[in-house]
Amino acid sequence: MNTPTRAVAVLTAALIWLAPAVTAHATKVYRCGPDGRIYSQTPCKDGYEVNAADKRSNDQRKAAEDSVRREEQMTEKMARERQANEAAAARQGAITIANPAAAKSTATGPAAAASASATKQAGAKKDAGTKKDSGAKADKKP
Numbered sequence: 001m002n003t004p005t006r007a008v009a010v011l012t013a014a015l016i017w018l019a020p021a022v023t024a025h026a027t028k029v030y031r032c033g034p035d036g037r038i039y040s041q042t043p044c045k046d047g048y049e050v051n052a053a054d055k056r057s058n059d060q061r062k063a064a065e066d067s068v069r070r071e072e073q074m075t076e077k078m079a080r081e082r083q084a085n086e087a088a089a090a091r092q093g094a095i096t097i098a099n100p101a102a103a104k105s106t107a108t109g110p111a112a113a114a115s116a117s118a119t120k121q122a123g124a125k126k127d128a129g130t131k132k133d134s135g136a137k138a139d140k141k142p
Helices: 003-025 058-092 100-108 110-140
Strands: 029-032 038-040 048-050
Touching (some): 003 058
Antiparallel strands (some): 029 038, 029 048
């Protein structure tokens, strides 16, 4: 797990662990500011008191701490798996996506591709001439 993620996880766990002690000493908390986004321990203009006591039982706190530990372990496991996958991909090297048509023309060589193109053009001219001839013969027959 990288350092910032670990620091956040440790800080979260510490806050959960210290929450009962902090709320026992903080007798009053006020929500202040025009949007109520500022919290203070001293009364403020347009502010109001909020109940900041932790209402969770000891079992609930323990469950929250266990959850944080499990998430941290899962995060570390996922990071190890990602690093292993990246290392395996690096060992494989570059991947080439093949174009079957381009591979076929390059496999037979440029000269063969040009010859095939010339053969197609000659065949097309021959078919065009045959169609004209057959059309002319059809016109001659009444």
